[in-house]
Amino acid sequence: MTDQAYNFAYLDEQTKRMIRRAILKGVAVPGYQVPFASREMPMPYGWGTGGVQVSAACLTPDDTLKVIDQGADDTTNAVSIRKFFEKTAEVAVTEKTSEASVIQTRHRIPEEPLTEDQILVYQVPIPEPLRFLEPSEVETRKMHSLEEYGLMYVKLYEDISRHGEIATAYAYPVKVEDRYVMDPSPIPKFDNPKMESAALQLFGAGREQRIYAVPPYTKVVSLDFEDHPFDPSKAPHPCALCGAEDSYLDEVITDDRGGRMFVCSDTDFCAGRRAAGFTGEMTNTRPAPVDTEAMA
Amino acid sequence: MQTAVLDGGLVDPARDAAFAFRAALDALSRPGTIRQIDGAEAPAPCSPAAATMIVTLCDPTTPLYVAPSHDNEALREWITFQTGAPFAAAIDAVFAIGTWDALAPLGAYAGGTPAYPDRSATLIVEVPVLEAKGAVLAGPGIETKAQLNLPEVDAFQANRAQFPLGLDFFFTYGNRVAGLPRSTRVTEG
Numbered sequence: 466m467t468d469q470a471y472n473f474a475y476l477d478e479q480t481k482r483m484i485r486r487a488i489l490k491g492v493a494v495p496g497y498q499v500p501f502a503s504r505e506m507p508m509p510y511g512w513g514t515g516g517v518q519v520s521a522a523c524l525t526p527d528d529t530l531k532v533i534d535q536g537a538d539d540t541t542n543a544v545s546i547r548k549f550f551e552k553t554a555e556v557a558v559t560e561k562t563s564e565a566s567v568i569q570t571r572h573r574i575p576e577e578p579l580t581e582d583q584i585l586v587y588q589v590p591i592p593e594p595l596r597f598l599e600p601s602e603v604e605t606r607k608m609h610s611l612e613e614y615g616l617m618y619v620k621l622y623e624d625i626s627r628h629g630e631i632a633t634a635y636a637y638p639v640k641v642e643d644r645y646v647m648d649p650s651p652i653p654k655f656d657n658p659k660m661e662s663a664a665l666q667l668f669g670a671g672r673e674q675r676i677y678a679v680p681p682y683t684k685v686v687s688l689d690f691e692d693h694p695f696d697p698s699k700a701p702h703p704c705a706l707c708g709a710e711d712s713y714l715d716e717v718i719t720d721d722r723g724g725r726m727f728v729c730s731d732t733d734f735c736a737g738r739r740a741a742g743f744t745g746e747m748t749n750t751r752p753a754p755v756d757t758e759a760m761a
Numbered sequence: 762m763q764t765a766v767l768d769g770g771l772v773d774p775a776r777d778a779a780f781a782f783r784a785a786l787d788a789l790s791r792p793g794t795i796r797q798i799d800g801a802e803a804p805a806p807c808s809p810a811a812a813t814m815i816v817t818l819c820d821p822t823t824p825l826y827v828a829p830s831h832d833n834e835a836l837r838e839w840i841t842f843q844t845g846a847p848f849a850a851a852i853d854a855v856f857a858i859g860t861w862d863a864l865a866p867l868g869a870y871a872g873g874t875p876a877y878p879d880r881s882a883t884l885i886v887e888v889p890v891l892e893a894k895g896a897v898l899a900g901p902g903i904e905t906k907a908q909l910n911l912p913e914v915d916a917f918q919a920n921r922a923q924f925p926l927g928l929d930f931f932f933t934y935g936n937r938v939a940g941l942p943r944s945t946r947v948t949e950g
């Protein structure tokens with residue numbers, strides 16, 4: 466043991482045991498939100514303290530950790546969480562999806578398919594998919610226990626009658642293993658099909674004190690209607706830097722005259738394609754990315 | 762107090778528990794897979810795998826039921842010293858340890874409530890052999906099918922029928938562990 470001032474992975478052992486027990490129950494009941502006693506972490510809530518606590522409970526010194534913030538490895542948020550665990554949990558770190566054993570993410574699923582040897586940890590702001598329909602926790606628990614999800618479908622159908630399609634583009638609700646309706650965190654709906662994965666997916670909501678899980682190969686179905694099937698489509702552009710037709714894109718400003726282009730939100734995916742020789746129509750420009758997402 | 766009570770805990774508690782938890786998590790997330798788990802040594806007849814599960818997951822907040830197969834003074838003292846977990850009757854237990862026959866019947870344990878299905882017991886079942894053959898498993902964590910030598914099939918089918926309520930299981934033998942969450946569908950192999 467070293468004489469460092471903090472415990473391994475920062476949290477004390479009793480806290481980690483409590484979180485670990487909650488994670489195991491989450492795995493046993495896919496999509497169900499397990500309450501846990503969230504701890505103060507040395508970062509503000511908006512920085513993903515739920516995901517950080519789940520990661521802290523899972524990491525071993527043998528892990529290689531990747532942290533992404535809306536697909537990017539190099540934001541302040543991603544860099545500081547990576548450094549935090551590099552120091553406290555003695556893990557190796559990487560920006561390469563394929564090299565990571567644990568990936569903590571805010572609002573994206575990597576483009577590269579995950580493997581059985583990986584765990585994806587999501588930072589979740591609002592874990593309860595029924596919360597905007599019903600403010601009472603007692604009532605939402607009752608609705609989940611009775612599989613009373615009619616109101617959720619009514620809301621989605623109102624979208625269709627108002628906009629001609631389901632307007633929800635982020636945090637698009639899913640049904641897990643034909644039982645629980647679950648909030649996938651504010652990932653774009655483009656990512657929803659990736660939730661049927663070989664990797665274990667764990668979700669941590671710090672402020673709301675909930676942990677939930679989707680085990681590998683679990684059935685995850687985006688809610689829809691026979692006459693309006695779920696459509697995960699994205700903006701109809703290829704990436705301007707790597708030419709990818711099948712990745713999720715961010716819009717970025719290229720100059721001060723309103724010029725803009727679409728580039729992969731998954732920076733590792735895009736860099737990997739460019740390294741392999743793929744090009745896009747603006748491969749030789751280097752724009753300053755801006756955050757175009759409506760939700761922080 | 763015998764000196765054996767003081768021995769056999771994790772040598773490097775935080776790191777050893779982290780490795781042990783990952784083995785347990787992997788086992789429960791992929792029913793039918795068998796993982797190595799060790800680090801703790803408890804008095805007989807507790808296996809190193811079960812001892813490591815107990816020190817990794819149990820503490821003063823988790824009542825533990827010790828089934829007759831494992832109910833001896835040396836093991837109780839060891840558990841108390843290493844974890845502080847209070848001993849409880851089956852119905853109040855968060856964890857239970859014992860052989861399959863000694864843990865029966867499953868109806869004795871809490872299977873959670875409709876609002877809180879997580880408030881259910883986890884059984885650590887010591888088995889005489891652990892191998893990936895026998896009963897056929899399907900469900901979350903399993904791509905097509907998996908197999909595990911479960912002690913029987915009916916009890917796990919009855920447990921699955923209660924989903925999302927129900928019990929969760931770890932099977933331990935030597936320094937190995939396998940998991941069976943309530944979500945797994947079990948049929949005869």
Ligand SMILES: [Zn+2]
Nearest residue numbers: 704707729735
């Ligand atoms: Zn690209």
